[in-house]
Amino acid sequence: MTPPPSGPYDPTGPSGPWSDLERPPLNAAALRRALVTEDGLWTRLEVAGITGSTNADLRERAREGHAAAGSVLIAEEQTQGRGRLGRTWSAPARSGLFCSVLLTPGPAVPGTRWGWLPLLAGVAVADGVARVAGVRPALKWPNDLLVTVDGAERKLGGILAERTALADGTAAVVLGMGINVSLRAAELPVPEAGSLLLAGAPVTDRDPLLRAVLRSLADWYGRWRTEAGDPAASGLLEAYTAGCATLGRRVRALLPGGEELRGEAVALDGDGRLVIAAAGGGRQPVAAADIVHLRPDGG
Structure with a gap:
């Protein structure tokens, strides 16, 4: 665990629990x-x-x-x-x-x-x-x-x-x-x-x-x-x-290998993968991807 900064402890200093009175510490x-x-x-x-x-x-x-x-x-x-x-x-x-x-x-x-x-x-x-x-x-x-x-x-x-x-x-x-x-x-x-x-x-x-x-x-x-x-x-x-805000949306899926898949997110399968109906036809389950929600015009 990262140690706190060295030097005299100041509870109202930048790292002190009362440095921002609108953000009290957890009890x-x-x-x-x-x-x-x-x-x-x-x-x-x-x-x-x-x-x-x-x-x-x-x-x-x-x-x-x-x-x-x-x-x-x-x-x-x-x-x-x-x-x-x-x-x-x-x-x-x-x-x-x-x-x-x-x-x-x-x-x-x-x-x-x-x-x-x-x-x-x-x-x-x-x-x-x-x-x-x-x-x-x-x-x-x-x-x-x-x-x-x-x-x-x-x-x-x-x-x-x-x-x-x-x-x-x-x-x-x-x-x-x-x-x-x-x-x-x-x-x-x-x-x-x-x-x-x-x-x-x-x-x-x-x-x-x-x-x-x-x-x-x-x-x-x-x-x-x-x-x-x-x-x-x-x-x-x-x-x-x-x-889920992703389902029913057009998405761009950036897959781990760098491949990109575009289509509509239509379902989750039994393993929790996102099923995408690709623009060119067919459905593809995606296990891991960086998902971008697209506007209706595809942008």
């Missing part, structure tokens, strides 16, 4: 009391001040035997947050929720169905955010959350699932979630970014938002695991389809 003790329960999914919860990447930290802890299934790691500030395709991003301290959780779906869920985890997380985050913030994010396949700001689609956050293993060899997944909560217009890293604040959310208090998101994630994960990862039986397929 770690209260979060633990609310979320770490005897019969619940979450077994340990830690709030770090500043780190490079909560996903990287939790993966390392899992491999070294310092984190068990159900561990939750939250950072008040991430300096090297990672998304798909190796992209990195950062945000001002306490401007969002930067959180990773450690899950061991097997043996209840076959490994072939683990690809549904980032989609499950998207549904869970959207449900939790809508319940507290009063704004329901739309889902962009495979791992983005969208909100509307000034009439335009903007990226609210993203999800990154990475397979790893515990110290004893048990297969596991680190599921990372980043949500822009109070990011201001002048702080946007790119014009396509957004936040709950900019989307007009009446509530941007991160404590109840985080509680709602983690409770929703535990609920959806429990249902999915009870049904052996079956997306239809658990209700996940229906929920994701209902909230």
Whole structure:
């Protein structure tokens, strides 16, 4: 984990918890009391001040035997947050929720169905955010959350699932979630970014938002695991389809090898792949791609 800057500690300085009074620090003790329960999914919860990447930290802890299934790691500030395709991003301290959780779906869920985890997380985050913030994010396949700001689609956050293993060899997944909560217009890293604040959310208090998101994630994960990862039986397929802004849209899919596919996103298959009806005919399932929503005129 990245250490805090050296020198005298100043709670109101650039890295201090009270450097921006409109962005108070999370209450770690209260979060633990609310979320770490005897019969619940979450077994340990830690709030770090500043780190490079909560996903990287939790993966390392899992491999070294310092984190068990159900561990939750939250950072008040991430300096090297990672998304798909190796992209990195950062945000001002306490401007969002930067959180990773450690899950061991097997043996209840076959490994072939683990690809549904980032989609499950998207549904869970959207449900939790809508319940507290009063704004329901739309889902962009495979791992983005969208909100509307000034009439335009903007990226609210993203999800990154990475397979790893515990110290004893048990297969596991680190599921990372980043949500822009109070990011201001002048702080946007790119014009396509957004936040709950900019989307007009009446509530941007991160404590109840985080509680709602983690409770929703535990609920959806429990249902999915009870049904052996079956997306239809658990209700996940229906929920994701209902909230997905990609389905029914013309898209450009940039595939890992550099190939480009254009067409209409028409469905999800049983493995969570996006099925695209190509312009030249035929349907092609896509397991991994950078998806661009196209305007009706194809631009």
